[in-house]
Amino acid sequence: MRCLLILLLSLFIHTCPLHAAQPASSSRIAAVVNKSVITKADLTNRLRFAAISSSLEPTSENLERMQDQMLRVMIDEALQLELGKMYGLEIKKEHIDATIKDIEQSNGMPEGGIAKILNDNSIPLKTFEDQIKAQLVWMVYIQEKYPLKSLEDQVGRKQTAEGLPSLQVADWEIDQELKLLQEKEGKTQYHLAEIVLPCDTAAQEQNAKETLNNLVKELQKGANFAALAQQFSQSPTSSQGGDMGWLTEDQLEPEVREALSTITPGQLSDPLRISQGYALVAYIERKLPNKEGELLLTIDQVLLPFPQNVTEERAYEIMQVAEGISRSAKNCHALDKLTKQKFPTAAIRLIRGEPMNSFPEELQKVVTPLEINQPSPPLLTQDGALLLMVCERKTHKAMEFTREDARANLVARKHNLLARRELRDLKRHAFIEIRM
Known part of the structure; x- marks a missing residue:
């Protein structure tokens, strides 16, 4: 099995109440999220864009298979955009345009390439802009709510001046992370990518597993792993097309380690039950320990x-x-x-x-x-x-890691965990009505 844009931060999927379908007057609505509405047209446009960007044929059968998972992603994004409005977090048009330009460059596309693809397929540009805006809003919200405090601010303080919690990184954490980074050079490393679908209920587990099995079939037909990860994965790595970077065995979950022992570079794992939910792992390549001067x-x-x-x-x-x-x-x-x-x-x-x-x-x-x-x-x-x-x-020259490198790793990891918790709480208190 063969596998195999850049954005910034995305996560999540959580339990949401399902309600009975409404009368025909609301037949054009896919879901209601508090005061926001996701129309069936919105959902169809997003599904078609996901299919085209992933090299899938946008057939009715393919779109229907991806429908439930995509709707859950769009519900999360609706909550993020609503929260941004509530806190007055403005994402300017030039920031969205700059992000689109970065995505085009990272994929070897000319400037305006994404807009052309959307236009050629009669998909509104707003479909993609809203996806980017939700991710940027959520990133800004998490970083502003949990700012990193300096060492002197951390001593005896757990709140910012505004009464909000601060993000704290202790010296012992930095010492430990720096040690791990330095030891990494002497270990075998694995370059992996992932598509993760979190699940909290038995019904969600079944849906996640079926979705990943369907994605495996599409990947076997030539679909693009990175594009599918961007559209469907609910791990922080989705913003990098699912790329997990280089990891050592002790950084992997046991299920992933076991899967790697049965596949080779260029292959996919079967859907795996991991701590977050279900995952599909692409084994890109392996790097053996290097020696100085090699x-x-x-x-x-x-x-x-x-x-x-x-x-x-x-x-x-x-x-x-x-x-x-x-x-x-x-x-x-x-x-x-x-x-x-x-x-x-x-x-x-x-x-x-x-x-x-x-x-x-x-x-x-x-x-x-x-x-x-x-x-x-x-x-x-x-x-x-x-x-x-x-x-x-x-x-080969051994990489030199600094305490700032270790600190940056820890901050990113903590922000990701906080973002997952924040969205779970946000979703728990939201009114969500699915009308599909």
Whole structure:
């Protein structure tokens, strides 16, 4: 199974009261959230945008499968926007525009690319702007309600001048976090991404598991993991397309550790029951412990696969295609682009920062004489025609972490926990009526 915009902060999903459907006069309403209304048109537009941005066909069947989960996300966002109004938290249009521009840049899109996609598919730009606004409002709310206090302010004080609780980070916490960061270099690390659907009831558990199973099917068909995580995941990592970064085994939940032992880089886990709810984990790559001064390689690996029972003639044809790609590609980006054009079913994998001695001896012999951005000639393997290109060579230098790095990690972690608790309380006291 193959897997695999930037924003800022999102989380949550919690219990909400379900009420009987209303008369036909309210048939265009999907949900009522306090004084806000989510229309069926709003929901449909959001579903269509989620499908298109995730490379899913926006068929009625696909949209219906995602409907319940998306409505829960939109209910959370309605509560966040309402809270922002209550506290006078204004998100200016230029901030939203700047965030959209950042998203476009991080995805290699031209400026205005998202607006064009929305316009081409008759989806209002407001559909995406409201999603961004809710996340920005929530981030500002949490940071302003729980400001980080300086050490001198922390001594003997637990409230801000306005009577609001402050965020406190003790010296011993920073010491412990800094120690963990420094020890990380000497351990195997795993680059993972996640889609998390929290659940508080048996009904929500069943819905979360079914949703993730459906997403697995779509990912197998070529859907984009990062885009799905952005639209559906309710973990703080959703703002980075589900990217969890590099983690050591002792930073993972037991269920995730166990799943990693059964899959390899480039694969997905089955839906996992974790502490927050249900999760789908993408295993992106693994990094072995590095030594100071060790040679690290970043290699682009392209395989043009042979079909089953391949004939000698067909194998020769595929090798010739690989030869043409090798002659034309001038760098790693061009190699990937040309391969996708010439051989759409090719498997492309970027191996980042791996020690030279971690590669098989045969592969070391191939890549050692290659210059940076020089492709290898096609290599005949049992599985197909293999091309290799060295994108980068560097000598490993151990990262130096500071107390400020440790402090920033702790602040982000505490804000995320507080945000989850705040939204849970907000939702518990809200009037939520689902009319689907």
